[in-house]
Amino acid sequence: MNYFTYGVRGLLTAMFLIAVVGKAGRAGAFSAFADSLRPLAVVPGPAVRAVALAVVAGEGAVCLALVLPYTPVTLAGLLAATLLLAVFAVVIARSVGRGTTVHCRCFGRSAAPLGRAHVVRNGLLASVAGVGAAVVAAGPAGGSNPAMAAVAWCAGAVAGGLVTVLEDLVSLFRPVAPSVTE
Numbered sequence: 001m002n003y004f005t006y007g008v009r010g011l012l013t014a015m016f017l018i019a020v021v022g023k024a025g026r027a028g029a030f031s032a033f034a035d036s037l038r039p040l041a042v043v044p045g046p047a048v049r050a051v052a053l054a055v056v057a058g059e060g061a062v063c064l065a066l067v068l069p070y071t072p073v074t075l076a077g078l079l080a081a082t083l084l085l086a087v088f089a090v091v092i093a094r095s096v097g098r099g100t101t102v103h104c105r106c107f108g109r110s111a112a113p114l115g116r117a118h119v120v121r122n123g124l125l126a127s128v129a130g131v132g133a134a135v136v137a138a139g140p141a142g143g144s145n146p147a148m149a150a151v152a153w154c155a156g157a158v159a160g161g162l163v164t165v166l167e168d169l170v171s172l173f174r175p176v177a178p179s180v181t182e
Helices: 003-024 030-042 045-067 071-098 116-138 147-162 165-171
Strands: none
Touching: 003 030, 003 045, 003 071, 003 147, 030 045, 045 071, 045 116, 045 147, 071 116, 147 165
């Protein structure tokens, strides 16, 4: 495996791990996530909790597959990540296109409604995961220095953490509306 792949694995593992913890790591988080799926109208009402559970389980499975040091499992994890992220992008694009307002529960709590930025983010991440899968499928190429592999993994994990707080980081640089004083 090359260093790019280690970085992609670190990015996706951190991002999906934060997503799982955000959706299931505290009281009421899973119910809030499941409830956020209802307005998307992707699945019938009775199936919403099952789909929410499948999403969290899928994200957890991706994390596990990406940390295991077995190439076929890594490839499966990258393909699953690509599929999950692409589905997320399509569902969000559909919701935005219909004008549905749903709060983002991608990584737990958020006041931000799902929007075009979420579609772009998930589309880009799906592309990165897909390229990672293609690199793994192509076979071994470089990446034999364990220290460099660890650096690539850690850099990817930091990037994955930053992806999960991207909305907060962007809001730091938005202009603040002047307060109206009389």
